[in-house]
Amino acid sequence: MIARILTLFLVLALGAGLAPAQAQDGPLRIVIDEGVIEPLPVAVPDFVAEDARAADYARNIARVVAADLAGTGLFREIPEEAHLTTVTSFASPVQFSDWKAINAQALITGAVGLDGSGRLTVKFRLFDVFAEAPLGDGLQFGGPATSWRRVAHKVADQVYSRITGESGYFDSRVVFVAERGPKNARQKRLAIMDYDGANVQFLTDASALVLAPRFSPTGDRVLFTSYESGFPRIYLMDVASTRRRALDEQSGTMTFAPRFAPDGQRVVFSLSQGGNTDIYMLDLRSGQRMRLTSAPSIETAPSFAPDGQQIVFESDRSGSQQLYVMPVTGGEPRRISFGQGRYGTPVWSPRGDLIAFTKQNKGRFHIGVMRTDGSEERLLTASFLDEGPTWAPNGRVIMFTRETSGAQGAPSLYTVDITGRNLRQVSLQGAASDPAWSPLLP
Structure with a gap:
């Protein structure tokens, strides 16, 4: 193995x-x-409950771990009914022959305890079945019982990392726009969820249109655009308290499409004034604003490189919507998109090697990726309307909005691997759009 x-x-x-x-x-x-x-065949028997109160948690945590891994498309869980043995003790030796017989190549065992204060303790081990050896040391996680799903995601992240050599992405959240109502009068609220669609919580009410939420690098703040004043304006929200404040309030201007710098202390965004739209940067500590572009064209959707030294954005300065890269200090932008069609909503990968984008060509929308110099363009999806990519923390998976056509059409969230494989819909109740992935949770 x-x-x-x-x-x-x-x-x-x-x-x-x-x-x-x-x-x-x-x-x-x-x-x-x-x-x-x-897909790699993996066995995830129910974790052992170390006392009766932990029984449900033991089973549920194992199910979430298995779902996380299978959801990547890289693993295939061997169903429980195929198992030849039952794991009844975390300390007992593994009967590798029983797992070899069903072609399990990886085995995950675990145990769950629950103390009187409602705190969980979760232990797990990962085994290479055919080598009859552990893959890394066993680990233990703890936390309140109410956070059992987070603990499960942490276990899955460890397994994923040990087998693929890449960091995981399961213990993360997504902020998005939850939608309801008819297509021509849809209400929109900011909401937050686990990466897999669980634990949805609303951050705003439906009294004002909201768009394009974006996480801070530490995942504790969110930028978004709201129309509560009648015009688009950027707001900064603390996720825990949901307290918010407007940024860069200047009379006669509209601000939108914000995104944090990697240091979390600066914000890059679009500002429209007098019919002209350019990109600006705001220092959140000093309130100082700096103009980065100055052109009669529309410049919007800026996104920082992970090192904070460059910005990619969309502009129609060439006559059609294309992608450009410029230094963070401003200066002459360099065009990087040259294929047929229009390009927008660029987002730099956390790894720094790729830029994801939305492409419109011949009546179809696509999510794609390209190198930061514009080379090696790959289209990952195609549909009536795909838009707004956001990267998983490890740069392996992209989430985006897909909307169906017709009067009853509605948006949903989907994920796709950067190879174009494993297209999946995120399980949510109701319509959803504008996702933004958080970093891994602390």
């Missing part, structure tokens, strides 16, 4: 356009010119 894991990691690297990596345990290098990912 170790060889299989290395091969899986290299296929992942190839799909992301990365150079094959050196194996951690030796100098072996394997060059893969082409490959298809076959």
Whole structure:
């Protein structure tokens, strides 16, 4: 299985356009010119309840771990009814022959305890079944029982990381616009959820139109655009308290499309005044504003590179909507999109190697990615309306809005791997749009 894991990691690297990596345990290098990912069979038996009160948590945590892994498209859970043995003690030796017989290549075992104060303790181990050896040390997580899903996501992140060599993304949240009502009179509220659509909480009411929420680098604040004054205006909200304040209130202007800098202390956004729309940067500490573009065209949807040194944005200065990159200090932008159609809503990958975007061409909308110089463009989706990509914290998965056509059409949230595989709809009640992924939670 170790060889299989290395091969899986290299296929992942190839799909992301990365150079094959050196194996951690030796100098072996394997060059893969082409490959298809076959999901890795993994067994996730119910975790052992260390006392009766923990029984439901033990089963539910194991189910979330399994769902996280299977949802990536890289793993296939072997159903419980196929198991030949039952794990009844976390300390008991693993009967590897029973798991080999059902072709489980990875095995996850765990145990859950619940103390009198309502605090959970969750232990887990990951095994390479065919090598009959653990993959890394066992780990233990703790937290209040109400946070059991977070604990499960943390376990899944550890498993994902050990097998793929990449950081996980399950213990994260998404802020989005929850929608309801008819298409021509839709109400919109800011909401937040776990990455998989669970634990939805509303951050605003439906009294004013809200758009384009964006997380801070620490995940504790959100920028968004609201029309509560009758014109678009940027607001900054503290997620825990939902307290908010307007930013850069200047008479006669409209502000929108905000996004944090990697340091969390600056905000880049579009400002419209006198019929002209340019990109500005605001220092949240001093309130000082700096203009970054000055052109008669429309400049909007700015996004920082992870190192904070460059900004990608969309502009129609060439006569159609295209993507440009410029230094964070301003200066002459460099066009990076040259394919057919129009490009918008660019977002720099957390890894710094790719830019995701929305593309409209021949009546179809696409989510795509390209290198930061515009090369190697790949379209990952195609539909009546796909737009607004946002990156998972590890730069492996993109979430976006897909809207169906017709009078009854409504938006939903979808995810897709950066290879274009594993397109999935996020499970939510009601319509949703404008997702923005948080960093991994602390």
